Amino acid sequence: MIKRLMTALAVVGVALAGLASAAKAEFPEKDITFLIPFSPGGGMDSQSRAIAQVLSKYLPNNVNVIPKNVPGAGGKKGYGELARSAPDGYTICVINYPGAALPALLGEEASYDINTLTWLGRMSAEEYLMAASPKSEIKSLDDLKKASKPVKITSTGPGSTAHVGASMAMSVIGFKGEFLTGYKGSADYILGIVRGDGDIAVAPVQTFQKFVESGDVTPIMSFEKKSSFDGVPTAAEAGYAELDGMGVERYIAGPPGMPDEIRKALSDAIQKAIADPETQEWAKQTNRPFLGLDADESDQAVKKSLAVMVKFKDALK
């Protein structure tokens, strides 16, 4: 009698274990939503869509990855939606870093906590360039340091990543600056210095490239590891090691508390999608190279960066 009971229990146990592993092996069973917390048409949107399209090739069951734009509140609306979603791997989101970290760094209330998100990988890292208006008296880094009146810096607003970069540069280099904000996007505030509204601006090198080539802006200092522009020093070369490598990174993340196997599955798929020849071709043509990191590397990178940025909290306010 007990033997029969034990056998029955064993069978049930094996069946359940079988079912459980079958269920786990089934991810993903349905389409995955890829949140994009910005309006369609911009660089973040195009890059995310390029990846989303290729991603389904590398996921089991050939499910679709559907991009969904959730613009608003400088990205916070989309990040909030991510944080509220179930960590079952069916909702992932592109994260604009360090912009997304600002509420936590400034101690503001937010509908998500950057410290608890599940990092799945990084798509790209674009380093910043600081450039000046052709109508400004500032033509080089030395001019910046010697400036007698506060320098006008154009940006979209205190919530933006480039604003963070500019604030930190001000604090580290030690020049007096005044922000001229309210522009709708990077294209608009760059146009602002081309036009002469402001003196300098900070933006990713790729975004500035065409303007430097056409002579509409004068590059002053690059935050890159190696300067793309002749005669323009990098932050490290100029003696500002803290600014070295500063820029905007685009990560992909899931809601907090994602199970490890799902995290790994997504991480692998993302890295393969980045390495895919189709994606690489797109990146080459549009000059938006991918600098992928997998889930673990991303996790480490973000934590390290957050630790550094916390020190500059006051400069950011």
Added chain:
Amino acid sequence: MVEYFSEAIALLFTLKGIWFLVLGTGIGLVFGAIPGLGGTTAIALIIPFTYGMSAEQAVILVGGIMGSVAFGGSISAILLNTPGIAPNAATCFDGFPLAQQGKAGMAIGAAATSSSLGGLIGVFILIAVIPIAKQIVLLFGPPEFFALAVMGIGAIALSTGGKFLRGLIAGGVGMTLAFIGYDAVNGGVRFTGGVEYLWDGISLVPALTGLFAVAEMIKLSIEGGTVARVTGDVKITRVSDGVWATFKNFPVVLRGSAIGAFIGAIPGVGGTVASFLSYASVVQTAKDPESYGKGNIRGVIAPESANNAKDGGALIPTLAFGIPGSAEMAIFLGVLILHGLQPGPLMLIENSSVIFSLILALAVACVLASLVGLATARWLSLITLVDVHIVAPAVVSVALVGVYALHSSWEDVVLALVFGWLGYLMIRYDYPRITLVIAMVLGELAERSFHQSIIMGDGDWRIFFSRNISLFLLVITVLILIAPAVRLLIGQWRAQGETSS
């Protein structure tokens, strides 16, 4: 340049090219007419479908959509007092009263004609200006934006139609609504009461849909009847009257298109401001400003020319700098990026076939859309004769679905309903909605530009007068504002002169 165009023509007039153009025009008309959807949504939705196409084909499709959206929107503006897209709001002011007078056909005819003429003139201006595009875009900075916004807001004073105080009150409310949200200049959040949805301010499309469509349907439901008040002598076949009226008022078309192209060329200002300024300009320079808002056909011609011309204008900074002049242009650039093209100052040289395909598609689409509109105007106008018990629920549901479809946000729907209630109250107690809308739309631009200008001028407000263009615009504003008073005085002097001799 001729070679570029012949290349584009060759690409367009293939079976596939024409198919994409017609498809785009159709999509644009439908998305334009359904309130809340609009060109930006349409283009964003077809992006995935363009993966397999060549860049030129994708661009023809996009151009088709862009060219027809504004006219599609004018149909709902005229028939149902619901702007199809935000720039059509100015068309509601006189378009809907015309429909109420049984002249819907005429209004649609005028809208169709001015839309296609406006679009063509806009493209023409674009082509003429391409060589100096860069310099023009660079001339307009925050002080000039401020002056333009002030000029538009000045229209409030003149379009109150005798209800001066109520107009100002409504305008004040509109301004306050404009201030809700995150203030990008000073970095604080205002008037949101902690609601994250209001962070970006009052979303224009749901607000306008509520203020006009929903409010109007509420009023109709309470009063009963049909949209067209005059059921007896309704002449639906007055479409040709509308077409003739447009040609008779060609100066209005020219002025509207110029304003549209011009404002469209300034990144960050937008089509809504363009059509409002065009409407304002025709009111301010009219001999009978009180007739506006009651069914003056010029009140339809002016904004409709402007909101089509703006697409040609929006291409100017897009080509000069790769900086989108409008939301549709931003997505258009996104489509280009997706096809491996790199937008920038050298686009005209490097990707000429794509650019000229777009320009051509835009031009042809706005004419095509208008022809479709003219052909179907008769039947569309019959909507104004349908009893309210069918029209009201249909309009409200379509409008609210459209509003929801914008951002999949139920908060937008709530906003539309709140504004619907507000709009009904304003109708009931006879407060002009026009002034509220003008203030709401231009208030944000005015405030932001003012702050930016002050920072630019190091705290010295004389910056508005030291720059030629902003000074010029402000002087014009003052002149326009005192013009009615001056006219009155001159009239009195003349009268006195006659009696004394």
